[in-house]
Amino acid sequence: MVNNQLPLDDLDRRILNALQEDASQTNNDLAASVHASPPTCLRRVKRLIDAGVIQRQVALVAPEKVGSALTAIVEITLDHQGAEHMDAFEVLVAKEAAVLQCYRVSPGPDFVLIVQVADMPAYHALAHRLFASHANVRNVRSFFSIHRSKFETRIAV
Template sequence: MNESIILDDLDRRILNALQIDAARTNNELAASVHASPPTCLRRVKRLIDAGVITRQVAILAPEKIGTPLTAIVEITLDRQGAEHMAEFESLVAGETAVLQCYRVSPGPDFVMVVQVTDMPAYHALAHRLFASQANVRNVRSFFSMHRSKFETRIAL
């Protein structure tokens, strides 16, 4: 069940600050949101416990670490029963090159964001995930020429 948590102004300031830089210390965070360090720490813990903050990560530059090719992939399955959809999602979950996978409607069944080193690496991934799967009916791949915006921050 997706229950919303009521966020006050301080919660929103904390969440905005963490979305910009989650690596700052609690004291730095507290100073930036105009709260005491104990209050800030307690609020962050509450936001984590409530599932508002699901994890804190470092965002890497793909081109700097050898995975510059981004593909946006649409997948349509032959059979769309719940067990078939879950089976495909399970297969995709095991692929580290798949950064995001969404079940969508209408149109294709899934849209994925894939990050790989080059076209041969994409071809190998496509063979593993799509060509060798009997239930995959259609695959459309779009390759990024330029990323004009990439944001992880959710407006509050």
């Protein structure tokens, strides 16, 4: 097995933790918070980006504030599980903006999706587009969030 993990020292870890808390901070503020010089911080962040450790920097949006209050966790089982069928399903859901996350899982269903939509009619329309009209979908099991008690994007480093 090939190890693609980048060796991280204590400064790298402090930088990653600080950026996961607030990626919008200036390089000078970041350097001050991690106790490093601004040029060192800039070099380290560039290295972490170039190595793919930092994949992207985004804003986290409150779904209910932008009209996407319904979260669904959806289990999908396909009729045919060959690689080409799995890949085709992934391509299909990747095109759908309401699908925030898609995981191939084992055992159990073939996929678990995290979906964010406005309401139940919007979910019904999405389910029809992705599942009901897709000949290879055998089973769909949906769970609807009634309360989000935790949502975190931070990875422990």
